[in-house]
Amino acid sequence: MNILDFSSIDDLKRISREICNKGWGEANGGNISIRLTGEEQAPFQELQSADEETSLPFAIPELAGESFLVTGTGVFFRNISAFPQESLGIVRINSRGDGYSTMWGYSAGGRPTSEMSAHLLSHAVRKKVSSGRDRVIIHTHTTNLIALSFVLPLDTAVITRELWEMMSECLMLFPDGIGVMDWMVPGSLDIGLATSHLMEKHRLILWAHHGILGTGPNMEQVFGLIETADKAAEMLLKVMAAGGKKQAISAGQLRELAEAFNVDPLKEAIT
């Protein structure tokens, strides 16, 4: 089996190009991880890594034995398609869930993203709350959502409601809202722990003045979720620049929408 033929690698190459087209992938901004399917994990189950194991500052027994495709630290998204073996790696979590080994990739001597704590802790949470469905986490520097974090209160209910009011699709796509965090030091264990805590309830997390994290079952859906939230943020910024809202989708209309599409909206955003 040629690892470069994995559909996860194809998806990652395609979506990282899209992210660059959106203008979200400046320099080495952003990182992606995918928990591999059983079929894609199979080649690594019996293999021993030649590399020394890397210890994690936490234990995630929920992910013991799982393998992840992860973008490397310092990697420019625009180069992933041309240099997948240098830009990407596959890591396997050990049987205790407190360390990992590189099984493939990072061929130029790289290592996984510096946001590994946020990715792995969030995967552990989402695997549990989605009953194994959510396998992908994308972190990217969405221009409009970042801009919004300078002008709106950093409050989950407020930002969720503002985005929902911009277009009907938002409440349908993310009824669970967008979890909002204050600015924190990137790459730290603290930002990883705080993010994974919010991932219990939300599939989109806004890191103020930094970017977004989205999760879901596949790259397409996660990208779509992020793209929709950022488009709503773009419209809100335009509305603000044009003098502010004169009218919007009302709380009653949002409830009608939720009922029509049988979704359970985040309660604190719809009062």
Ligand SMILES: [Zn+2]
């Ligand atoms: Zn970032």
